[in-house]
Amino acid sequence: MKRALCPVCSGSIDEQFLQLQQLQDESSPNFVSEVVNIYFHESEKLLRNLREDCLVVVDKEFSDYKKMGIHLNQFMGSSSSIGAQRVRNVCVAFRAASEQNNRAGCLRALELLEYEYCYLKNKLHELFQIEQQRILAAGVRYPQQPNNP
């Protein structure tokens, strides 16, 4: 079940995503979509946290970048685990800004992170739709898949 990196996603995901696809088989036919959905769920929570962290940093006298660092580490980790390379790279830059107590840098990084995450999400949805169509077209070769990727 080896596939080339889908050109739709090229750039925003890396070979780790291929590794996940390789872990999917008849005994675990929805593995990739399950993991990706967990990732989306976690990421949205982390983004909410990061937005709050940025607000705290901008508003308060005492700037606590520690929480931001923790959230970023989590986001970096899960992004790299699914191959979300660009999101991960923005997190790295974001973390560097937070370590330098660079407020403006953090805000810029947050904006970029939101963009990259949104882009990734759209691309992965496209990828899943293409996959679904391929499965339907292949007909008998694949077992029944649930509707929702």
Added chain:
Amino acid sequence: MAKNGVFSRLRRLDRAEGVDDFSTCNDSHEVHVLAVDDSLVDRKVIERLLKITSCKVTAVDSGRRALQFLGLDEEEKSVGFDGLKVDLIITDYCMPGMTGYELLKKIKGSSTFREIPVVIMSSENILTRIDRCLEEGAEDFIVKPVKLSDVKRLKSCMFGGNRIQKQDKGLNKRKLQDNSGVPLSPTLDDDDDVSSSPSPPSISSPSLPRSFSSLPSSPSSPTPPDSPTRLLKTSDEEE
């Protein structure tokens, strides 16, 4: 405590076997791994990687729960988990509460469980961190994202019939490779290759194994195990 079972073939475990499934397993040779990671995404991935390499997996989300599972937690006794011997513990380094390093220390400090090999995973390749873990008795240190080749190598090194006890620290440290472009195993039906890195020619060039280990290096490892220096390489193995 380690099992020297025979794992000659990958098995696709039944999908119904859940993360917290403690039903007894009839196959006495199956390696039981306790995976510890606070990230649900990573737990899912490591669990799948381990199942695909025919390991039984229990995945928990914190060091505390891991200790409870083992029965090491002072405050709570784990009940009803006898007979589920743990053969390997694989834990994330960065976790809230108890870090993987602290968990490692607790395990190595326990007379009952100190023999269980512990592997640390981390998304950061910080050499002092790696050193610290190896010195504390970790068998291996894997840089995330964890790949199938990492798990296969771990399993065959530890349970392939040549169980090596914890080696002298400082030996067999390997160079670190950047996370880019590690090629994937061509199939999931590989037998017990010691290393499932799929393209030996490219491995023998600048790209290097992705873990630090007190275990002997696999045959396809390009670097001599006692290489004194560690370099960060950024080469790609394959386009």
